[in-house]
Amino acid sequence: MSNNVYVIGTDMIRFGRFENATPPGLAAQAALLALDDAGLSIKDIQAVYSGNCGETMVGQRMLQLIGQTGVPVVNVTNACATGATAFREAMIAIKAGVCDIALAVGSEKMGKGMLVRKNRAGEAIPSEGLAGSGTMPAVFSEMGMEHTRAYGTTPEQYAQVSVKNHFHSTLNPKAMYQRETPLEDVLGAEMIAYPNTKLMCSVNVDGSAAAVLCSERKLKELGLTSRAVKIRASALASDPFTDRNLIMPDVSTVTRNAAEAAYNEAGIEPKDLHLVELHDCFATAEICHYENLGLCNEGQGGPFLDSGATTLGGKIPVNVSGGLLSKGHPLGATGIANIYEVVTHLRGEAGDRQVEGATIGMTHVVGLGSACAVHVLEKA
Amino acid sequence: MTETTQGLKPATPYLKFTDAGEPFLQGFKCVHCSQTYLGQRDHCAKCAARDCMSPMNLGTSGLLYNYTIVYRSYPGIKVPFVSAVVDLDSGCTIKGNLLDIEPSPENLDFDMPVEVVFRGAELSNSAGEGFISHFFVPKKGSE
Numbered sequence: 001m002s003n004n005v006y007v008i009g010t011d012m013i014r015f016g017r018f019e020n021a022t023p024p025g026l027a028a029q030a031a032l033l034a035l036d037d038a039g040l041s042i043k044d045i046q047a048v049y050s051g052n053c054g055e056t057m058v059g060q061r062m063l064q065l066i067g068q069t070g071v072p073v074v075n076v077t078n079a080c081a082t083g084a085t086a087f088r089e090a091m092i093a094i095k096a097g098v099c100d101i102a103l104a105v106g107s108e109k110m111g112k113g114m115l116v117r118k119n120r121a122g123e124a125i126p127s128e129g130l131a132g133s134g135t136m137p138a139v140f141s142e143m144g145m146e147h148t149r150a151y152g153t154t155p156e157q158y159a160q161v162s163v164k165n166h167f168h169s170t171l172n173p174k175a176m177y178q179r180e181t182p183l184e185d186v187l188g189a190e191m192i193a194y195p196n197t198k199l200m201c202s203v204n205v206d207g208s209a210a211a212v213l214c215s216e217r218k219l220k221e222l223g224l225t226s227r228a229v230k231i232r233a234s235a236l237a238s239d240p241f242t243d244r245n246l247i248m249p250d251v252s253t254v255t256r257n258a259a260e261a262a263y264n265e266a267g268i269e270p271k272d273l274h275l276v277e278l279h280d281c282f283a284t285a286e287i288c289h290y291e292n293l294g295l296c297n298e299g300q301g302g303p304f305l306d307s308g309a310t311t312l313g314g315k316i317p318v319n320v321s322g323g324l325l326s327k328g329h330p331l332g333a334t335g336i337a338n339i340y341e342v343v344t345h346l347r348g349e350a351g352d353r354q355v356e357g358a359t360i361g362m363t364h365v366v367g368l369g370s371a372c373a374v375h376v377l378e379k380a
Numbered sequence: 381m382t383e384t385t386q387g388l389k390p391a392t393p394y395l396k397f398t399d400a401g402e403p404f405l406q407g408f409k410c411v412h413c414s415q416t417y418l419g420q421r422d423h424c425a426k427c428a429a430r431d432c433m434s435p436m437n438l439g440t441s442g443l444l445y446n447y448t449i450v451y452r453s454y455p456g457i458k459v460p461f462v463s464a465v466v467d468l469d470s471g472c473t474i475k476g477n478l479l480d481i482e483p484s485p486e487n488l489d490f491d492m493p494v495e496v497v498f499r500g501a502e503l504s505n506s507a508g509e510g511f512i513s514h515f516f517v518p519k520k521g522s523e
Contacts, residue, residue: 124391124392125391125501125505125508126454128454128457129450129453129456129504130477131391131392131513132463132475133450133453133463133475135450135452135453137448137450138450142448145447145448146446149445149446191449191451192451193449193450193451194448195448241425241426244445246417246418246425247473247474247475248445248475
């Protein structure tokens with residue numbers, strides 16, 4: 001029998017701000033939803049992979065809330081690639097034959113506003129704002145400005161990413177925001193780091209998402225084939241050395257490396273994809289990732305967006321969930337929420353935002369520092 | 381040592397003083413692959429050679445490779461400011477605030493020549509009194 005791994009249950013909570021929530025509590029909600037989706041119990045799960053960036057032992061503390069079965073629990077952190085990394089580790093355990101069925105869960109309780117880095121060792125005073133900026137908005141604005149430098153991409157094109165993704169979110173009941181933002185609103189919002197305005201920055205929200213993965217043998221034993229989705233490829237890369245990477249984080253090369261590995265493993269080309277959920281942590285990033293994932297030719301990210309190709313109904317819809325920009329970005333949950341989104345389309349259960357006839361899709365997340373995870377999923 | 385920087389402490393670990401008291405940015409160069417890095421390190425990220433780093437003065441001349449204009453920052457940081465990525469002639473890329481120019485995209489050209497200067501850190505950070513830091517300014521005569 002093949003060692004294919006399948007997603008047989010997945011779900012997420014609607015992202016939002018939940019004042020009294022805890023990461024284990026959020027994780028428990030998504031885990032139970034995903035188990036219900038599969039029609040299984042936590043007692044059926046043989047291993048747990050829990051992704052969270054802010055706290056320790058979230059996986060065990062989640063089981064303390066929903067059933068302490070004593071199975072192996074691995075807590076995973078990999079910045080914004082945390083959830084996808086937990087998912088991949090669960091898949092690897094199944095492929096290795098260590099277990100037949102595993103739960104991957106991602107959760108995060110976020111603060112409001114901008115993420116603030118701790119002081120680095122050896123700094124007399126914080127270097128942030130003194131020796132340039134390393135805030136997330138600044139880093140991803142520079143990513144866009146590098147694209148502008150090379151190809152002349154305009155602030156309006158970047159802003160159009162937000163217009164598109166905020167529109168998509170009006171069709172997704174699980175998105176944090178479900179409100180359209182016309183171009184003039186996006187461009188007119190508070191400037192955070194040029195060219196990204198506030199409406200071009202992802203939303204820091206609380207959230208969780210989970211997936212139940214199983215082997216082909218278990219899939220047949222459980223008789224859950226009708227809604228199962230096959231993992232066609234799973235790739236994880238760290239940032240290789242590139243000239244400016246240590247000063248100006250290069251999330252493009254790491255994405256290209258992971259994408260190439262995923263396409264090779266799946267034996268497909270970008271044109272074979274029906275939808276993509278990619279890491280639009282800032283509007284500037286999405287246009288760069290069109291090219292990094294091979295969805296369009298080099299330098300064509302702006303015109304590709306302008307053509308409507310990545311809008312629902314277009315050639316290759318991107319972030320029909322609303323993306324991180326509008327659905328929200330609870331770091332540890334994001335990678336699994338993307339998988340939930342693509343799986344839901346492949347099952348034909350995405351309602352108003354359904355990409356018609358979708359049978360194969362891609363998820364992509366980047367954790368700054370850097371990690372990139374790319375998955376290719378296919379209707380089984 | 382210039383009048384304005386006398387007695388100031390380095391704001392960053394890679395800002396050093398020459399024997400004559402002049403501030404400079406210290407880099408390290410891999411003796412195997414010649415890659416240069418800002419600040420001290422032992423091993424090479426590019427070629428993975430070990431214990432191969434030789435200290436160097438990164439110099440003060442370079443070109444503006446990239447930038448963003450930061451409008452929202454940490455408490456005490458003066459905004460807006462230009463966060464500039466500069467390719468130094470010495471081969472190292474560094475980041476810093478670009479001063480002496482109105483922070484607006486119209487004023488900022490990719491590859492414009494810039495110079496590294498050393499000034500009081502309070503120019504950018506209200507808690508910077510008593511510290512000296514590196515900044516960029518447009519190179520004179522090149523505007």
